[in-house]
Amino acid sequence: MSGHSKWSTIKHKKAKTDAQKGKVFSKVAREILMAVKLGGNDCLMNGRLRLALQKAKACNMPNENIKRAIQKGEGGGADAELEELTYEAYASHGVAMMISTLTDNRHRTIANVKAIISRGGGSIATQGAVAYLFSSKGYFLFSPETDEDTLMEAAMSADAENLETQEDGSIEVITAPEAFDAARDVFDEAKLEYDTAAVTKIPTTTVTLTEEQGEKILSLIDKLDDDDDVQEVYSNFEIT
Numbered sequence: 001m002s003g004h005s006k007w008s009t010i011k012h013k014k015a016k017t018d019a020q021k022g023k024v025f026s027k028v029a030r031e032i033l034m035a036v037k038l039g040g041n042d043c044l045m046n047g048r049l050r051l052a053l054q055k056a057k058a059c060n061m062p063n064e065n066i067k068r069a070i071q072k073g074e075g076g077g078a079d080a081e082l083e084e085l086t087y088e089a090y091a092s093h094g095v096a097m098m099i100s101t102l103t104d105n106r107h108r109t110i111a112n113v114k115a116i117i118s119r120g121g122g123s124i125a126t127q128g129a130v131a132y133l134f135s136s137k138g139y140f141l142f143s144p145e146t147d148e149d150t151l152m153e154a155a156m157s158a159d160a161e162n163l164e165t166q167e168d169g170s171i172e173v174i175t176a177p178e179a180f181d182a183a184r185d186v187f188d189e190a191k192l193e194y195d196t197a198a199v200t201k202i203p204t205t206t207v208t209l210t211e212e213q214g215e216k217i218l219s220l221i222d223k224l225d226d227d228d229d230v231q232e233v234y235s236n237f238e239i240t
Contacts, residue, residue: 021059027231028055029069030102034082036073047181054197087113088130091122091235095207095217096130099224100232109229116227120220133236134201137161138180140187141196144169154190158183170195174202203236214239 031052039046043053056066085106087099097117103109114124142151148171155163155173160183162174175183177199184197209217217237224233 023226023228024059025061025065026228027102028052028059028061029065030082031055031231032066032069033073034084034102036070037082041070041074050181051198058196085109088125088127089113089117089122090125090130091117091120091217091220093207093209093213093217093237095122095209095235095237096125096133096203097122097236098130098134098201098234099230100234101229102231103229109227112227112229113224116220116223120216120223122220133205134203134234136177136199137202138175138177138183139196139198139200139202140173140175140183140194142171142173142192142194144171146171146192150190151187151192154186154192155183158186200232201234203234205236207237209237209239211239 032049035046035049035052039048041049043050053066055061081104082102083104083106085101085103087101087110089097089099091097099113101109101113110124117124148165151171151173152163158175159179160173160175163171165171173183180197180199187194214237217235221233221235224230
């Protein structure tokens with residue numbers, strides 16, 4: 001299997017996550033709440049909840065926080081009055097962005113997102129102007145210590161689309177979104193531990209930036225991530 005997949009922003013965000021536990025817990029709690037609200041509290045039947053609980057585990061979110069978020073999702077009321085909104089934007093150097101949010105006040109959210117994008121030298125795009133540049137995919141990241149032959153065998157049995165070893169030795173596996181849960185079950189059964197597992201948006205084409213240009217885009221992503229309503233930021237750049 002082959003393919004290009006240098007998802008620097010995912011790794012960048014993972015490193016940043018460790019330094020901002022409180023904000024991360026709040027965002028994961030919102031995701032758990034929304035998952036329960038839409039699909040119920042049984043993670044075996046609710047794939048979105050399984051993903052949200054995986055995020056909670058990855059960031060060492062306390063069990064008490066998880067239980068509270070599930071209860072809020074079950075109970076409804078003001079705490080559960082969230083809606084999902086996705087904004088499309090262009091940053092500098094022609095970099096495309098999709099910004100996923102969970103909010104209880106859409107006017108506040110769009111105002112904040114617009115302001116951050118504008119200050120970063122970009123602009124909000126019309127609906128559909130950016131979305132076609134991304135595909136939804138299942139994404140797994142394995143550490144350099146993972147046995148590549150074992151992983152390759154498991155990935156093939158899980159009908160993975162791509163497997164690639166990165167320069168740092170980490171291994172990325174890409175699946176169709178509908179194959180994500182089955183692939184995770186295969187990896188779990190094979191006792192192959194992954195650092196990241198998510199259904200994400202992967203660019204179909206990329207913009208190559210210099211290191212200096214890339215740092216500016218990463219800074220913009222940081223500022224978007226800092227907004228309480230922003231859950232995920234997807235972009236289509238690579239750094240030379």
